[in-house]
Amino acid sequence: MAGSALKRLMAEYKQLTLNPPEGIIAGPIDEENFFQWEALITGPEDTCFEGGVFPAQLTFPHDYPLSPPKMKFNCEMFHPNIYPDGRVCISILHAPGDDPMGYESSAERWSPVQSVEKILLSVVSMLAEPNDESAANVDAAKVWREDRDGFNKLAEKLVRKSLGLPQ
Amino acid sequence: MPMMFLDRMPLPRMKTYTMLSLMLLASAVFHAHQVTVQVLEEPESVFDSDRKNASNVTDSVEFQPSNTTDSVITFLGVMVDDPWCIWTLINMAYCCLILLGKGIQRLVFGDLRVSEQQHIKDKFWNFVFYKFIFVFGVMNVQYMNEMVLWCAWFSVLGFLHILVQLGKDRFEYLSFSPSTPRWTHIRMLSLLASILLTSLALLTLCTLVGLHAGLNTFAFMAAECVLLTVRTLYVIVRYSIHLWDFNKKGVWENRGSYMYYTELVFELAALSVDFCHHLHMLLWGNIFLSMASLVICMQLRYLFHEMQRRVKKHKNYLRVVHHMEANYPMASYDVIDSNIDDCAICWDKMEAARVLPCNHMFHNSCLRSWLEQDTSCPTCRTSLSDSRSSSSSQAEELTETVPDTPEATTPNRQQRNHFFHFDGSRYMPWLPSFSVEVTHTQLLGAEPQLQQSIQTSQLDSMARQVQSMFPHMPINVIMDDLRVTRSVEITIENILDERLLPAPSAQLSRTGSQPSETLSTQVSTSSSTDDSMIFYAGGDIADGAFLDNDEVLHSSLPDTNSAENVLESFGSRFSKCPTEREVILQKRKESLVQQARKKYMAKRHRQSNSGSECCQQGELQSTGSSSSSNQHMGEGDCESRRRNTLEQRRSAMYLAARQRLESQNGLS
Numbered sequence A: 001m002a003g004s005a006l007k008r009l010m011a012e013y014k015q016l017t018l019n020p021p022e023g024i025i026a027g028p029i030d031e032e033n034f035f036q037w038e039a040l041i042t043g044p045e046d047t048c049f050e051g052g053v054f055p056a057q058l059t060f061p062h063d064y065p066l067s068p069p070k071m072k073f074n075c076e077m078f079h080p081n082i083y084p085d086g087r088v089c090i091s092i093l094h095a096p097g098d099d100p101m102g103y104e105s106s107a108e109r110w111s112p113v114q115s116v117e118k119i120l121l122s123v124v125s126m127l128a129e130p131n132d133e134s135a136a137n138v139d140a141a142k143v144w145r146e147d148r149d150g151f152n153k154l155a156e157k158l159v160r161k162s163l164g165l166p167q
Numbered sequence B: 001m002p003m004m005f006l007d008r009m010p011l012p013r014m015k016t017y018t019m020l021s022l023m024l025l026a027s028a029v030f031h032a033h034q035v036t037v038q039v040l041e042e043p044e045s046v047f048d049s050d051r052k053n054a055s056n057v058t059d060s061v062e063f064q065p066s067n068t069t070d071s072v073i074t075f076l077g078v079m080v081d082d083p084w085c086i087w088t089l090i091n092m093a094y095c096c097l098i099l100l101g102k103g104i105q106r107l108v109f110g111d112l113r114v115s116e117q118q119h120i121k122d123k124f125w126n127f128v129f130y131k132f133i134f135v136f137g138v139m140n141v142q143y144m145n146e147m148v149l150w151c152a153w154f155s156v157l158g159f160l161h162i163l164v165q166l167g168k169d170r171f172e173y174l175s176f177s178p179s180t181p182r183w184t185h186i187r188m189l190s191l192l193a194s195i196l197l198t199s200l201a202l203l204t205l206c207t208l209v210g211l212h213a214g215l216n217t218f219a220f221m222a223a224e225c226v227l228l229t230v231r232t233l234y235v236i237v238r239y240s241i242h243l244w245d246f247n248k249k250g251v252w253e254n255r256g257s258y259m260y261y262t263e264l265v266f267e268l269a270a271l272s273v274d275f276c277h278h279l280h281m282l283l284w285g286n287i288f289l290s291m292a293s294l295v296i297c298m299q300l301r302y303l304f305h306e307m308q309r310r311v312k313k314h315k316n317y318l319r320v321v322h323h324m325e326a327n328y329p330m331a332s333y334d335v336i337d338s339n340i341d342d343c344a345i346c347w348d349k350m351e352a353a354r355v356l357p358c359n360h361m362f363h364n365s366c367l368r369s370w371l372e373q374d375t376s377c378p379t380c381r382t383s384l385s386d387s388r389s390s391s392s393s394q395a396e397e398l399t400e401t402v403p404d405t406p407e408a409t410t411p412n413r414q415q416r417n418h419f420f421h422f423d424g425s426r427y428m429p430w431l432p433s434f435s436v437e438v439t440h441t442q443l444l445g446a447e448p449q450l451q452q453s454i455q456t457s458q459l460d461s462m463a464r465q466v467q468s469m470f471p472h473m474p475i476n477v478i479m480d481d482l483r484v485t486r487s488v489e490i491t492i493e494n495i496l497d498e499r500l501l502p503a504p505s506a507q508l509s510r511t512g513s514q515p516s517e518t519l520s521t522q523v524s525t526s527s528s529t530d531d532s533m534i535f536y537a538g539g540d541i542a543d544g545a546f547l548d549n550d551e552v553l554h555s556s557l558p559d560t561n562s563a564e565n566v567l568e569s570f571g572s573r574f575s576k577c578p579t580e581r582e583v584i585l586q587k588r589k590e591s592l593v594q595q596a597r598k599k600y601m602a603k604r605h606r607q608s609n610s611g612s613e614c615c616q617q618g619e620l621q622s623t624g625s626s627s628s629s630n631q632h633m634g635e636g637d638c639e640s641r642r643r644n645t646l647e648q649r650r651s652a653m654y655l656a657a658r659q660r661l662e663s664q665n666g667l668s
């Protein structure tokens, strides 16, 4: 299985290198293990995460692309759809079979035609527009709903942190 | 306890152990020699008692009453007979085995990874446990020499089992990497081949022993041997398939089924051999209602379940294959030729493909492995199960609510978190019908118009397909056109006939590079006047420093274009060498972060004093200077010396800048 996954990952890496989406970089950190990637995601413009560069880790299964990769932010994040430990909870990362939240129809779940690029773009749009209905981080969802200014301030802090700037 | 002992077995202890064993052996040899000398001097007393044990040796060797042969035989007799000597010998044998293992590990595997260590540890204790049960529970061994023989036999087998396990783990690990040196593969394969040969030799040995000791002993001995052979063969075959596939360009259409059947055959073979072996133990040993029987029953149950699971999986596989062959015909050559798309699952070229009812095409093997776990088209999510009739009736029902033109569906979409139903067959017979629960998954930076539009992965993939041919076209323009035309071909024609032009404000266009801005202006920065500081400031900030100079901050404002150039200069090539790829990736990441910092600082600055006119002048200067910072990395000694002085000045400015920034934040 790993052979075809490797080929596909190589193709995706190549495409992401030659034709990268704006503000997104992704690739294997150490090519000894091609199934472990790191991605940098720039916070989308005109949102509270604007300008931040957030590192995330992508772990691919052996039967990729039949199963989705797992994604986890390596930096501190405060977002309704990101678990406190950094795991990202969006529908595109869920295999059609499992449905931990019970909210999603299978149409927007993982399928082999999805790709790393699409995942990362979805994550960017998730940063832009949190979906507080299926919250992975209940606190963040609450702040997002009830105290938008407070949320923006926290996000600003994270942005500065991600850039290595003093608080 | 034993686990902890094994944990603490580093090399120095191995060394002392070897030394100790050698010393013990030497003393045993010395002891035996003494005894031999004694015996030869007075042959009547001791020699007779030794003869019984040494008879095997004496029988096989042509007995000649010469002095040396005599003494060797006596010596061997003493070695085997004396309890202390025999234990030293056994100990020495184990020491050799461990040393051999260490040697092979060094030669073939190098350092073991943590998971590999864990695996062999598990394997080892599992093996020891079951063989203990076997020797004492099932065989009920009474005699010392019998036990020693069984132990020796299982030690060798266990050793080989562990090596195979290690080989399997390492193979799986190596298959994660596209750039394993050929030499590593050769070493691995030759190790596996020699294990295979050894296991075959052991099998012959079983047969020889079995001729003397009977069928049961043969079966017991052979079972483990056959298991070993099967496992080794399995790893070798998988390895070869992997190597063959990876070194082959393009797709190997039958790879999937080869892989599948080797896996199936070998797994089932190993399971059934193991099952028979356990059953044999249970029935032969007369050990009902003992601990051993309980353990064996548990194992039997587990093996049975595994076999059942495997067979079930195979049935599913056959069902899928049958379903595929019955319902999805192979695409004709014309269709494949006219189809410029790659297979959406593996991204490889299509040479042969199956066509789904929704007209999407995939490789035979790709489609099969997907259908094993899901029953919808990967691209458009059309359900492929037999319940097509029900879904189409549902779609008909929904058409009443969906207006005729696709554009008119947008009002529906604007109410978020509602069901959205789309009946594609109204527009084109092959378009899917589906229903989507809408959540917010718009692409970033897309035009608002795009955000409201139908977002199917199909449209997206069509657009991508078009864009791959016309990289200068922004994806949103393509998407808009596709939404009207609903056909890749027509959109392509539109672009070719220039009916479709890239919009000037296209945000997603990533190809607008301005190569004219690659100025190298850092030449004049060696002087340390304030003027020149302004000049290189753009590049400076890019390295992550904060600057206290007003003009400097201005100058860093709007030079995203040039920074993009930097990115593109890295991104525009995909190196063949893995280490170079890693380096380039690292550089790209750094420059992204630097650019983001710069932007952030600029934004801050803009916020704090928004009415600035001198901005424009700084702009002009900076576009050139910042682009030079990354492109001229390390261009010689002169450059690096300059950089050093820069570094010092920068750190001084950094402190000042931080203070300034803090005060700014206080204001805004």
Ligand SMILES: [Zn+2]
Binding pocket: B343, B344, B345, B346, B347, B348, B362, B363, B366
């Ligand atoms: Zn394929």
Ligand SMILES: [Zn+2]
Binding pocket: B356, B358, B359, B360, B377, B378, B379, B380, B381, B382
């Ligand atoms: Zn389809």
